[in-house]
Amino acid sequence: MTYKITRTNRKTIAIYVRKDGAVEVRAPLRVSDKKIQEFVREKQDWITKTQNKIKEKVQNKQILSIEEKNKLIEKANEYIPNRVIALSKQLNFPVSKIKITSAKSYWGCCNIKNEVSFSWRLMLATAETIDYVIIHELVHTKHHNHSSKFWKEVEKIMPEYKACKEELKQIETMYEC
Structure with missing residues (x-):
C-alpha cells in the first residue's frame, strides 16, 4: 500500500x-x-x-455535463451577486466585492476585507439554501469566526438554517462536479 x-x-x-x-x-x-x-x-x-x-x-454521484455546468455558472453570475446586494442592503451587512468561483471545498467564503465568494455549485440548491449561504457569509462581515454569537445572528435572521445545511450535505453526496 x-x-x-x-x-x-x-x-x-x-x-x-x-x-x-x-x-x-x-x-x-x-x-x-x-x-x-x-x-x-x-x-x-x-x-x-x-x-x-x-x-x-x-x-x-450524478455527473454534470459541460453544458449543464456552463448553464449553472451563467445562472450563478446573474443570480448570486444580485441576491447578495439585496440581502446586504436589507440586513445592513457591508460587502466590498462579490465573486463567483469554481470552488469545490466551500459553498461561500468571506475574507477580512468583506469580500465574499460563492461557488457556482450553489445553484444546485434551492433559493432558500442559497440565501442561507449568502446570509452565513454576510454575518461573517460582523463575526469573522463561527462563535456562538455568529450562529445566534444567523439563526435570528434565518431560524430554519439547519435544514439548509442538511440540503447542502445532500447535494455534496448527489453530484460530482
Missing part, C-alpha cells in the same frame, strides 16, 4: 483517506518509519473499508 507520511508536532499517529482515495499518515516528528508501517498494517482493514466507501460514493 502506498501512503504519504507527514511529520508534524503532534502526539499521535493518524491516518487520513482523502476524497480521491489517497492515504496520508500524519505522525509525530520522532516516530520511526517502522512504527508507522506497523500502525498502517494494523489499520489496513479500516483503510480499505474507507477507500471502498469513498469509491462507492463517487460511483453513485
Whole structure:
C-alpha cells in the first residue's frame, strides 16, 4: 500500500483517506518509519473499508455535463451577486466585492476585507439554501469566526438554517462536479 507520511508536532499517529482515495499518515516528528508501517498494517482493514466507501460514493454521484455546468455558472453570475446586494442592503451587512468561483471545498467564503465568494455549485440548491449561504457569509462581515454569537445572528435572521445545511450535505453526496 502506498501512503504519504507527514511529520508534524503532534502526539499521535493518524491516518487520513482523502476524497480521491489517497492515504496520508500524519505522525509525530520522532516516530520511526517502522512504527508507522506497523500502525498502517494494523489499520489496513479500516483503510480499505474507507477507500471502498469513498469509491462507492463517487460511483453513485450524478455527473454534470459541460453544458449543464456552463448553464449553472451563467445562472450563478446573474443570480448570486444580485441576491447578495439585496440581502446586504436589507440586513445592513457591508460587502466590498462579490465573486463567483469554481470552488469545490466551500459553498461561500468571506475574507477580512468583506469580500465574499460563492461557488457556482450553489445553484444546485434551492433559493432558500442559497440565501442561507449568502446570509452565513454576510454575518461573517460582523463575526469573522463561527462563535456562538455568529450562529445566534444567523439563526435570528434565518431560524430554519439547519435544514439548509442538511440540503447542502445532500447535494455534496448527489453530484460530482
